Amino acid sequence: xxVLRRVMRTPSGCFAVGVFALVAGAAxxxxxxxxxxxxxxxxxxxxxxxxxxxxxGTDGSGRDIASRIIAGSRVSLGVALGTGVxxxxxxxxxxxxxxxxxxPVREIVAVSIDVLVAFPTILLAIMLTAVFGSGIPIxxVSLGVAxxxxxxxxxxAELRQVAGADFVLAARVAGLxxxxxxxxxxxxxxxxxxxxxxxxxxxxxxxxxxxxxxxGFGAPKAIPSxxxxxxxxxxxxxxYPATVLWPGLAITLLVLAFFLFGDALRxxxxxxxxxxxxxxxxx
Amino acid sequence: xxxxxxGRVGLLAVAWLLASVLIFATLRILPGDVALVIGGSKASPxxxxxxxxxxxxxxxxxTQYFEWIGGVLRFDLGExxxxxxxxxxxxxxxxxxxxxxxxxxxxIVLLVALPLGVFAAYKRRSAVGQIVQAxxxxxSAIPVVWAGLLGIIVLSTWLQWLPSQGFPRDGWSEPxxxxxxxxLPALTIGLIEGxxxxxxxxxxxxxxxxxxxxxxxxxxxxxRLRALLAHGLPGVGLSVVSVLGLQxxxxxxxxxxxxxxxxxxxxxxxxxxxxxNRDLTKVQSTILVMTGIILALGALVDVVHRLIDPRMKGSSxx
Numbered sequence: 001x002x003v004l005r006r007v008m009r010t011p012s013g014c015f016a017v018g019v020f021a022l023v024a025g026a027a028x029x030x031x032x033x034x035x036x037x038x039x040x041x042x043x044x045x046x047x048x049x050x051x052x053x054x055x056x057g058t059d060g061s062g063r064d065i066a067s068r069i070i071a072g073s074r075v076s077l078g079v080a081l082g083t084g085v086x087x088x089x090x091x092x093x094x095x096x097x098x099x100x101x102x103x104p105v106r107e108i109v110a111v112s113i114d115v116l117v118a119f120p121t122i123l124l125a126i127m128l129t130a131v132f133g134s135g136i137p138i139x140x141v142s143l144g145v146a147x148x149x150x151x152x153x154x155x156x157a158e159l160r161q162v163a164g165a166d167f168v169l170a171a172r173v174a175g176l177x178x179x180x181x182x183x184x185x186x187x188x189x190x191x192x193x194x195x196x197x198x199x200x201x202x203x204x205x206x207x208x209x210x211x212x213x214x215x216g217f218g219a220p221k222a223i224p225s226x227x228x229x230x231x232x233x234x235x236x237x238x239x240y241p242a243t244v245l246w247p248g249l250a251i252t253l254l255v256l257a258f259f260l261f262g263d264a265l266r267x268x269x270x271x272x273x274x275x276x277x278x279x280x281x282x283x
Numbered sequence: 284x285x286x287x288x289x290g291r292v293g294l295l296a297v298a299w300l301l302a303s304v305l306i307f308a309t310l311r312i313l314p315g316d317v318a319l320v321i322g323g324s325k326a327s328p329x330x331x332x333x334x335x336x337x338x339x340x341x342x343x344x345x346t347q348y349f350e351w352i353g354g355v356l357r358f359d360l361g362e363x364x365x366x367x368x369x370x371x372x373x374x375x376x377x378x379x380x381x382x383x384x385x386x387x388x389x390x391i392v393l394l395v396a397l398p399l400g401v402f403a404a405y406k407r408r409s410a411v412g413q414i415v416q417a418x419x420x421x422x423s424a425i426p427v428v429w430a431g432l433l434g435i436i437v438l439s440t441w442l443q444w445l446p447s448q449g450f451p452r453d454g455w456s457e458p459x460x461x462x463x464x465x466x467l468p469a470l471t472i473g474l475i476e477g478x479x480x481x482x483x484x485x486x487x488x489x490x491x492x493x494x495x496x497x498x499x500x501x502x503x504x505x506x507r508l509r510a511l512l513a514h515g516l517p518g519v520g521l522s523v524v525s526v527l528g529l530q531x532x533x534x535x536x537x538x539x540x541x542x543x544x545x546x547x548x549x550x551x552x553x554x555x556x557x558x559x560n561r562d563l564t565k566v567q568s569t570i571l572v573m574t575g576i577i578l579a580l581g582a583l584v585d586v587v588h589r590l591i592d593p594r595m596k597g598s599s600x601x
Contacts, residue, residue: 118578127306227428230428238436247429
């Protein structure tokens with residue numbers, strides 16, 4: 001909580017928390033209420049301009065754009081959260097043995113991480129889609145694995161460093177159990193680096209989901225999502241360029257919130273810039 | 284030095300083989316019957332059996348793997364199950380679009396990121412420096428598809444400067460037309476990836492400004508700018524080289540989305556189409572080739588980095 005207050009003290013931190021509240025609020029409200037049915041198509045109201053009934057107008061099938069944007073927040077937020085959870089689990093599953101295990105274990109994990117990191121996220125998603133078909137779960141699994149590996153790589157290095165620190169040695173000399181040292185000393189020390197990496201990965205996940213949905217490998221067409229909306233506008237951009245704005249704006253705002261939150265968090269927790277790492281998270 | 288290169292090449296071979304096992308395992312072992320996936324569940328049992336025979340699926344899994352990887356090592360990637368066309372020939376044809384696209388994007392990435400990154404670090408406390416820094420965060424949050432669509436609206440529909448879609452049918456026989464078709468795609472991905480490299484260049488330059496030898500140069504009466512340009516930049520260049528492989532890889536993979544967006548007949552678009560057609564053996568070979576290129580770029584960058592790093596000069600004959 002104290003960290004959150006420090007994050008909120010910067011303008012960019014405030015902006016990020018505001019966008020999160022807005023998107024999360026929209027996602028929750030959309031479960032019980034929407035201005036219009038987001039999937040109700042009607043030939044009698046194609047390409048309506050924004051107005052009182054259709055706040056942002058309608059698309060080429062006569063569906064209400066505002067309702068689709070509000071409902072679409074569920075997919076983007078769901079992918080971000082799902083990827084975040086899976087990437088954290090995989091990250092720690094790699095980093096704990098890779099950073100704290102005995103020598104052969106550490107080296108095996110290090111080599112596996114190096115090979116896996118070189119494997120591009122989109123290619124992994126394409127492979128899994130080729131085998132299992134497209135869908136949001138496949139998107140979450142491929143993004144979670146890919147970002148989990150890069151989180152694992154950073155955490156592993158961090159754990160290796162902390163494990164050799166004097167205060168850990170002191171704790172061991174004082175007779176604390178291995179588990180207690182891990183929970184009370186090691187994990188709290190790597191937590192700042194972990195949360196910063198996590199927020200960056202979640203922002204990148206929203207971007208990657210948009211790309212995958214565009215390729216037809218993401219959310220199915222029946223579910224309103226920002227990525228699919230973006231893809232659907234392309235055929236008509238020369239006639240109705242304004243409809244391109246909304247889904248793209250929504251994605252950019254949410255991703256920007258994740259990135260700025262990560263930056264503010266890094267300053268609040270005093271973590272070094274991930275741009276210093278050679279392992280950038282690439283979409 | 285020779286020993287370093289040999290070692291790096293050995294590591295490359297091991298990583299590439301591991302990746303091939305990973306790709307093969309994902310596409311073959313997990314999903315039950317590949318013949319059913321390729322033929323579709325509606326295919327007749329005869330057709331499925333025929334496919335299974337043609338794909339060699341009746342053989343033990345290890346034999347299948349070694350036949351595939353053996354073929355790849357002889358530059359024989361097999362044929363597409365659907366069209367019967369040679370995969371290697373098609374890859375080379377598609378590379379004529381993807382490779383120039385990637386190189387052009389890389390040029391844009393460097394043109395954007397290097398000068399702006401150094402500038403933003405040098406002018407860190409000024410308003411302009413802050414604005415450049417803030418824009419880089421904004422640009423890196425823009426979805427590639429959206430950036431491309433906005434580019435099409437502004438540069439193709441409104442200003443009519445550049446074509447919005449497609450690539451000349453006769454390829455590079457008219458170089459200017461082909462090049463024109465690649466400008467907007469390369470700009471789109473180059474600017475976004477450039478924003479990521481920008482962050483890296485900026486923080487490398489900030490570190491250079493704090494470095495002892497740059498401070499020494501300043502204390503000898505050089506201006507801050509001169510000290511940075513003459514003594515700081517070589518170090519910055521060195522760290523940029525170390526991430527260049529990663530950048531090129533990101534651009535190559537980014538081409539998958541970009542080529543779809545601009546209807547360019549390149550490797551990425553082919554991959555997307557093949558996934559739609561469930562041409563699994565072709566997907567498998569294409570992804571292996573792309574992974575190989577990415578790993579090789581990484582190795583190449585490591586070697587170049589080692590060659591140009593003056594700190595490594597004395598240690599050449601260990």
